[in-house]
Amino acid sequence: MKKLKIAIQKSGRLHDDSLKILKEAGIYIDDARGQLKTSARNFPLEVLYLRNADIPQYLRDGVVDVAIIGENLWVEKGSDLPIAEKLDFSKCKVSIAVPKDSSYQNLSDLNGKKIATSYPNTVQNYLDKKNISAELHIISGSVEIAPNIGLADAIVDIVSSGNTLFKNNLKEVEEILKSEAILTVSPKIEPKAKQILEKLQFRIQSVLKARTSKYVLLNAPNDNIKEIIKILPGMKSPTLLPLAKEGWSSLHSVIEEERFWEVIDDLKAQGAEGILICPIEKMVL
Numbered sequence: 001m002k003k004l005k006i007a008i009q010k011s012g013r014l015h016d017d018s019l020k021i022l023k024e025a026g027i028y029i030d031d032a033r034g035q036l037k038t039s040a041r042n043f044p045l046e047v048l049y050l051r052n053a054d055i056p057q058y059l060r061d062g063v064v065d066v067a068i069i070g071e072n073l074w075v076e077k078g079s080d081l082p083i084a085e086k087l088d089f090s091k092c093k094v095s096i097a098v099p100k101d102s103s104y105q106n107l108s109d110l111n112g113k114k115i116a117t118s119y120p121n122t123v124q125n126y127l128d129k130k131n132i133s134a135e136l137h138i139i140s141g142s143v144e145i146a147p148n149i150g151l152a153d154a155i156v157d158i159v160s161s162g163n164t165l166f167k168n169n170l171k172e173v174e175e176i177l178k179s180e181a182i183l184t185v186s187p188k189i190e191p192k193a194k195q196i197l198e199k200l201q202f203r204i205q206s207v208l209k210a211r212t213s214k215y216v217l218l219n220a221p222n223d224n225i226k227e228i229i230k231i232l233p234g235m236k237s238p239t240l241l242p243l244a245k246e247g248w249s250s251l252h253s254v255i256e257e258e259r260f261w262e263v264i265d266d267l268k269a270q271g272a273e274g275i276l277i278c279p280i281e282k283m284v285l
């Protein structure tokens with residue numbers, strides 16, 4: 001049977017969460033250490049565990065059909081490849097940082113300076129757009145140490161919590177891009193594999209939608225139900241069930257979690273009581 005070949009980072013930041021999202025999509029994959037190729041037990045999917053930086057070329061060559069990579073890597077060396085899904089994990093930024101005590105005012109201060117980075121294309125394109133000319137030092141890791149050892153005046157690297165910058169006495173001065181994990185596709189994908197990809201995407205979308213939505217149950221006086229329904233639009237319309245208590249109903253609906261916290265006071269003002277907010281495992285629309 002035809003299988004969809006997916007590349008997942010062998011080890012590192014994206015590995016665990018990539019397998020997790022597939023698992024939540026009902027796809028079970030053995031994560032045996034040292035094994036570089038494996039198949040899903042219950043979905044036509046073959047997994048190749050690869051080094052992150054090699055993945056764009058594997059996609060281009062059609063060695064794999066799809067891959068989970070960081071958007072920052074896509075910008076750096078994969079922007080010719082189509083993006084099928086944004087996956088809402090491994091969120092980070094790629095930013096310029098300088099020593100904490102630097103007198104940096106704006107980008108033009110970087111003219112003629114040395115910048116250390118693992119993302120030379122991203123940095124060069126950014127500097128070109130802003131008409132800045134700087135010297136790039138390409139290093140593959142521990143970039144944040146460069147200014148402290150006199151290798152560079154500034155760095156461009158991934159920033160998430162900001163801890164690494166802080167520990168190395170650096171401060172973020174410009175954000176070049178925002179990144180999250182993405183599902184990206186080979187231009188050589190064949191129609192049979194594409195059909196499997198569509199099924200995979202459908203499952204992933206159900207997982208992502210469910211993650212941000214909540215099932216809400218509440219009790220409300222019948223007189224205020226119309227108002228409450230306006231506040232809680234639900235998927236189509238909310239479910240309404242009579243309560244044993246005369247003049248009261250139980251209302252069930254689905255709402256984006258963020259939106260729920262915005263409307264909670266309005267719901268209470270309309271007399272809503274006994275509000276329960278429950279997680280949703282999958283959401284098929």
Ligand SMILES: Nc1ncnc2c1ncn2[C@@H]1O[C@H](COP(=O)(O)OP(=O)(O)OP(=O)(O)O)[C@@H](O)[C@H]1O
Pocket residue numbers: 009010011012013014050051052053054069070071072073090091092158159160161179180181
């Ligand atoms: N601190 C972080 N917070 C959130 N996401 C991050 C962080 N660091 C890296 N990422 C994301 O995870 C991806 C993989 O990063 P990681 O450091 O694990 O691998 P790598 O060193 O780029 O690659 P490899 O070792 O596989 O060649 C990055 O491209 C980025 O999208």
Ligand SMILES: O=P(O)(O)OC[C@H]1O[C@H](OP(=O)(O)OP(=O)(O)O)[C@H](O)[C@@H]1O
Pocket residue numbers: 013141142143144157158159160161162163164165
């Ligand atoms: O803002 P923070 O939360 O501190 O995260 C940023 C750090 O995380 C990444 O490194 P990672 O831990 O992946 O180590 P690596 O350099 O070995 O890839 C990145 O290269 C930064 O150094």
Ligand SMILES: [Mg+2]
Pocket residue numbers: 013
């Ligand atoms: Mg890293």
